[in-house]
Amino acid sequence: MKAPRFAYIRPESLDEVLELLAEHGDDARILAGGQSLMPTLNMRLSRPRLLIDINRIEELKGISFEDGTVRIGALARHGEVMTSSIVAEHLPMIAEAMPHVAHVAIRNRGTFGGSIALADPAAELPACAVALGAEFVLANKRGRRNVAARSFFNGLYETERADDELLVETRIPAIESGYRSSFMELARRHGDFALAGVCCHARVDGNVLSDVRLAYFGSEDRPRFADGASAAAEGKAWSEDVKEAVKTALGDDLDPIGNFHASAATRLHLARVLTGRAIDRMVAAG
Amino acid sequence: MEEFADIELTVNGEKIAKRVEARQHLVDFLRIELGLTGSHLGCEHGVCGACTVRVDGSIVRGCLMLAIQADGADVWTIEGMSDAGEIEDLQEAFIARNALQCGYCTPGMLLTSAEMLEAGRKMTRAEIREFLSGNYCRCTGYHAIVDAVETVMESRFGG
CATH class of the missing domain: 3.30.465.10 (Uridine Diphospho-n-acetylenolpyruvylglucosamine Reductase; domain 3)
Known part of the structure; x- marks a missing residue:
């Protein structure tokens, strides 16, 4: 479909952008890369009166x-x-x-x-x-x-x-010395939206994990920090038992929303599998 | 604040000045205002890649960029790329490998492949597939397209 009518302005300074936002608020949309905004306009899911193009700031x-x-x-x-x-x-x-x-x-x-x-x-x-x-x-x-x-x-x-x-x-x-990161995602087509995804960050000493931070996407209505699963790995030497404990704890952290791409149970299962693999890889990376 | 604006840009090496509606995306501008119908519209929300055009040296989704945003830009479409001869070997490889049937996705496939070739090195088939993953083809099953790109990489950058 075609986008609805809107006015367009391309300010040259940040002050000008903030002035326009103060004046127009929710009637305006910021146009940066446009890779999410433009589809919503083309599908008429959004009808802002004004687009403020910030690409030249x-x-x-x-x-x-x-x-x-x-x-x-x-x-x-x-x-x-x-x-x-x-x-x-x-x-x-x-x-x-x-x-x-x-x-x-x-x-x-x-x-x-x-x-x-x-x-x-x-x-x-x-x-x-x-x-x-x-x-x-x-x-x-x-x-x-x-x-x-x-x-x-x-x-x-x-x-x-x-x-x-x-x-x-x-x-x-910036990542500190002794820390490692690992990222994993499952999507139907490479580059498409995730069915499940995990971001792991931790201090890894040998195979002992500390300051463990696990965050998930493609699960519910926002990115989710997994307090329980992170705590289940904290201070532990990574093992199959710890992996199982982390996966179990994840069940309380996440409440995935199912849709026609994948059910809630499938998404939780995928998040668990990815978590195990991601931490396996993070520990092995040393 | 206007719903129209005057823009100046270069399309396929030619300077263009036009008055455009703010809501018109780049591919509608190219097709309707300039008659350059080689850039296609499939989904018109950024999924299919049929609208791929080159703006300031990089490929973009032509349906997800407003014509008004191309003010001052250097735009290349399949028409210009063909005439310039830049992708002649790629086009020949597409024909030789039967890398198209209906041809609807082909301009987008060629522009994406051209950007891939700019890396100046041979890629694995998996890398080629990943690079092409933003362009849908509903006829070929991609295999022949990957073959064609691989052939050109071999001839340009050696076995």
């Missing part, structure tokens, strides 16, 4: 590393994140996740900030942000605030971002 671009933190600008394209040497070195989980994010032509346009702000429950990057303890920087006309990834996602496409706010960047702590 320089300060929203780029990826940098400083003081143990990687800053990913809202406009960093997926393709750019995928090939970034900073990401490869300091955020191996994200580097591993990127090839699963859609397809080449979509990665050439889609943005990191867009994926976070949209909060699709099947998307990889929100769950990576939750596992890695990322912070999102939100700006409005009056100032800026940082929101932790774990308290940012409120539900299906719902986040802490207010209508007058723009997500300007994501700040992610």
Whole structure:
């Protein structure tokens, strides 16, 4: 189908964007990569009065590393994140996740900030942000605030971002020495939305796990940090028994939503299997 | 704030200036305003890849980008790529391998394959399949398309 009518503006500065958001709020939509917004417009699931195209705002671009933190600008394209040497070195989980994010032509346009702000429950990057303890920087006309990834996602496409706010960047702590990450996903076609996915991050000493962080996507209405499963592995030497304990605990952490792609039981089963494999691989990687 | 705007861009090497409606996506602009009907629309929501065009050197979903956003951009479609001869060997390999039947997906397949070839190296069949995973073909079962791309990689970058 064709998109409904809307007005379009392409501001040259961040101040101008924030001014427009203050004025138009929910009547406006931010157009970054457009890889999720445009389908909803073409299918007429969304009818904003105004699109604010932020693609030419320089300060929203780029990826940098400083003081143990990687800053990913809202406009960093997926393709750019995928090939970034900073990401490869300091955020191996994200580097591993990127090839699963859609397809080449979509990665050439889609943005990191867009994926976070949209909060699709099947998307990889929100769950990576939750596992890695990322912070999102939100700006409005009056100032800026940082929101932790774990308290940012409120539900299906719902986040802490207010209508007058723009997500300007994501700040992610670089992986520390002794830590490892592992990312796994199952989808029907490579690059399609996940049926189940897991992000693991932990300190691995020999085969002993600590500071274990397990986050899931493609399960329910938001990325889910698995408190119980993470705790079940904490301080343990990885073994088949611990694996079973983690899988059992996961049943209390996750409450998957079934649909015609996969039932709730299938999704939980897949999440359990992926968790075992992901931690196996993380431990073996040493 | 306007629902129309004047844009200037380069399409297949030719400078174009047009007034466009904000809601018109790039492929409708190419097809309707410029008569370049080689870029196709399948799903019109970013799944099928039939609308693939090259913008500023990289392939994009032409149905997920507004024409108005292409203001100042360098756009290439299958028409221009064919005329420029850049993918002649690829096109010949598609014919030789029978890598198309109805042809609807072919322009998108060729543009995606062209970007793959820009990496300048031979890829495994699994890598080729992964790179093409954003382009649907409902006729060939992909095998022949992978064959064609592999053939060109072999001839361009050696066995």
